[in-house]
Amino acid sequence: MALKPQAPRQQKHLAVLIDADNAPASILEGLFEEIAKYGVASVKRIYGDWTGPQLGSWKKVLLDHSIQPIQQFAYTKGKNATDSALIIDAMDLLYTRRFDGFCLVSSDSDFTRLAARLREEGLSVYGFGEEKTPKPFVVACDKFIYTEILREGAAEPTAGGNDKAQPEPADAPPRAAKPKAQKVPVELIAKLIDDLSDDDGWIQLGVLGQNITKLRPEFDARLYGFRKLSDLIKGQSKRFELQSRGGSASGGESLYVRNRKGGK
Structure with missing residues (x-):
């Protein structure tokens, strides 16, 4: 059989x-x-x-x-x-x-x-x-x-604004030091957008993220003080433009990014 x-x-x-x-x-x-x-x-x-x-x-x-x-x-x-x-x-x-x-x-x-x-x-x-x-x-x-x-x-402070430090148990493992936010690699991101974008300069945000990771496996938006890549792009609004597009087969929206003309 x-x-x-x-x-x-x-x-x-x-x-x-x-x-x-x-x-x-x-x-x-x-x-x-x-x-x-x-x-x-x-x-x-x-x-x-x-x-x-x-x-x-x-x-x-x-x-x-x-x-x-x-x-x-x-x-x-x-x-x-x-x-x-x-x-x-x-x-x-x-x-x-x-x-x-x-x-x-x-x-x-x-x-x-x-x-x-x-x-x-x-x-x-x-x-x-x-x-x-x-x-x-x-x-x-x-x-x-x-x-x-x-x-x-x-x-981070607890919800409700109560940021008073709470005592930890004596046998609790030591906290890891909170990392300092690094400088966003805007030039790398801009170059990848130029290399991979369509004729109008747009590239899907997910594709951009995948290609950044291929070049820099350690890349993570949280290292730069942002929760995710879309937040990082929004935080660099002078250099990048973000656009939401709907109409996908699954009914969801996709994010696209391009270099802002004249942005520095």
Whole structure:
């Protein structure tokens, strides 16, 4: 009896691998909210030496998020056996052919070649690390999210104008520092619009965003103080013009952007 072809999966199945030695536990809530934008976290593993006290903040939150801790002893001082264990597991998971992508959570450049290897197999690689992450690892990923922005909202005033600081439990993990807004790369955006736009100078906002990410995997509107790309474009109204168009097959509207004539 011939097997029926399987229907295409609606969401990407992702393997989330966390280097506990190079990622703070304080990002966890924001981390999985971010991952949910890209697919389903089918596998969630975290690697480290759980016999010591240095990973205490991680131990308190693993159960709440159903993350499987993988024990890796530090056999030799100064050598990171955790990295090797994570890489070996990633390759094992790769060859199961069950995943559409990987989320690598670390600020360690040792995973640069792993990210490149996974992409060579046609899988999507999403990197998560601090702004100190070496550039080679950042550009080896399809998309790289700086973990500082994942906790940005935690420091915002509460609704109703009550911005009085609330005391935190003594055993709460330390807050990640709120990142300073960076300068918007308007020249890069303007050049891409020129290169990719139609005869009237317009380009669909989603297409623009995809091409920015191809050139700069770490690009994220939140790094520049905006919630999303459309807000960033609106904030640069002297340089860019935004237009909403309806009449799509799905009934929704699409946003288009072009360089404003004479804008500087």
